[in-house]
Each structure stands twice: as C-alpha cells, then as structure tokens.
Amino acid sequence: MDKVSKSVIERYIKEACEMATISVYKNSGPFGCIITDMNFKEITRGHNMVSLNKDPTAHAEIVTIRKACEILDNHELSDCILFSSCEPCPMCLSAIYWSKIKYVYYANTRDDAKIFGFDDSFIYEEVNKDIKNRSIKMKKIYSSNALDSFVMWYNKDDKKIEWTPTVDL
C-alpha cells in the first residue's frame, strides 16, 4: 500500500466511523459504511437503518451495497472497495461476496463491537454448524415439484448467471 492510498483509506475509514455516529444521532445502530470505486472515488455512503426502517437486514453494509448497485445500475460491484466502521457480520460478509466486492477495510473488530453488546459471534458459530445442531429448527420437506424451477431455469437460453460465486478471485 503506497502512502497516498494509505492516507485515502484512513480518511474513508474515519468518515465511515463518522457515519456510525450520525446513525446514533438518528436513533439507529452505530454502524457506517462507504463504497468507492477502485480509484477511491466515492459512489455512496450509508448507515444502519434497522430500527428506522424496521428492517433486520438493513445493516450499514447491506444498505450501502444496495444504494451503490442502484447508482451503478448493476447487481455486481466487482470494481469497488467497501469501508466499514466495523467488521461485517456474517450476513453482510456474505452480501459482500455475492456483490463481488474484493476489498474491505474496517475500523472496529467484532470483539470491539462485542464489548458494547453487539455480538454476532453467535451467528458466525451457527452458520458453521450442521443443520441438525443449529438453535433454529431447520427441516427438509419433500415436494414433488422441488426441482421444477431449477430445471426450467437450466433450460433457458437467456438465463442470467446472477448467482455465480466469486470464483475468479
């Protein structure tokens, strides 16, 4: 990392943390996020909106990824950098993979957040467990039409490969 990049990254991280403070002022959770292109040009910024929007998926990173996709009119952010005030939770980390963002900078670790009661280690552990050992009850149910949509999708000539994981990393 050269000196100029280091300075720009530090500035965006500071501003992501300021977004987290703005979020608290607005009576939402203390998390902020900024997404830039690979030249460090800002695309958009956002903060936690869970209680404001009554949406459990509206973490700062998800909010900002959705805004950036809307601005770029693309469901992929391959050429983007994400700056977050805090290490992403498993939901946001997975969303980062689906969006194909490849660079993530953050200020606080999940252990810093835990001190203040924001503990997502439980979810990190659960995601890694076998289905039968998870605290939520998950059960596979047989359905004769289960594979219909997959087969129909597979046979489409114009199918959109929206779901490709980030195998090109």
Added chain:
Amino acid sequence: MDKVSKSVIERYIKEACEMATISVYKNSGPFGCIITDMNFKEITRGHNMVSLNKDPTAHAEIVTIRKACEILDNHELSDCILFSSCEPCPMCLSAIYWSKIKYVYYANTRDDAKIFGFDDSFIYEEVNKDIKNRSIKMKKIYSSNALDSFVMWYNKDDKKIEWTPTVDL
C-alpha cells in the same frame, strides 16, 4: 409434528417451489419463499429479485423477510415460520437469525442447488475462515474516532436493542 401441521407445511413448501417457478418465468433466479405466523397463517410470499432489481441482496428469503417486517411493522419476526424452496445461503441464514425466525422448512438442499450451478458452499467456507485466509482482502485500519459511535450509543438512555442476537433460543 401432527398430521395437520405436516399437511400444511407440505402445502406451503409446494407453494414456495411454485414461487421459484414464477420467478424463472419473470426472468429471475429459481428461488421462492413464504412466511407465516405460528398458526400457519400466511403473512407474505416472495421470490428472488436479484436481476430484476439489480440487487445482490434480493434473495427470496431477504425479499420476503423485508416484506413481512413491513407488513407487521416490526424488525423482528420471532413468531414466524419461513418456508423456502431451497436451503438458505449464509446471507439469508444470517438474516433469519437477525430476524429471530426460529422455524425454517425448505425443499431443496444446497447440494441440489449446486447441481444446477447455484453453489454457495464457497461462501459457507469463506465465512468460516480467518480474515487473513479469505479470498477477499480484509484489513483493519486504525481510526482515532472508531469507538465514538459505540460509546455514544452505549450512553443513550433510549437506545434500541435492535441488534440482540437470538440468545433466547
């Protein structure tokens, strides 16, 4: 599980799979979801909207969780059941934990989906890795204001504990 519940669950799973087929007809991914209350009364249903909305977070479960929260005017779905055409990816599974849904029924497994190219095992593996071993580059950056928002939040009298993990399970 009694016979009546089994029959209702099977019906909802079949309908979630039909939602997945509807999604393909609309040129989106083959995934559908239904959320009901604990008495199996439907709250809402949805399907994958990734390519339609150009939103990488718009998986069927996330779309339907967001709709259900809007309908119930609550960021928690503690007393809800989620039916999905397919086992949730790590992003959706984490969203299910954040939403506090405790019962999940699904038709296809992640291995069924993988046969048709929908492979999220890569993300399951990545979430479980140490940061330094992940394929995306993640780096903690020091910022003097990093903890400001946490401290401000912690000192609020009217703070909303939106973030509490599902410790009551």
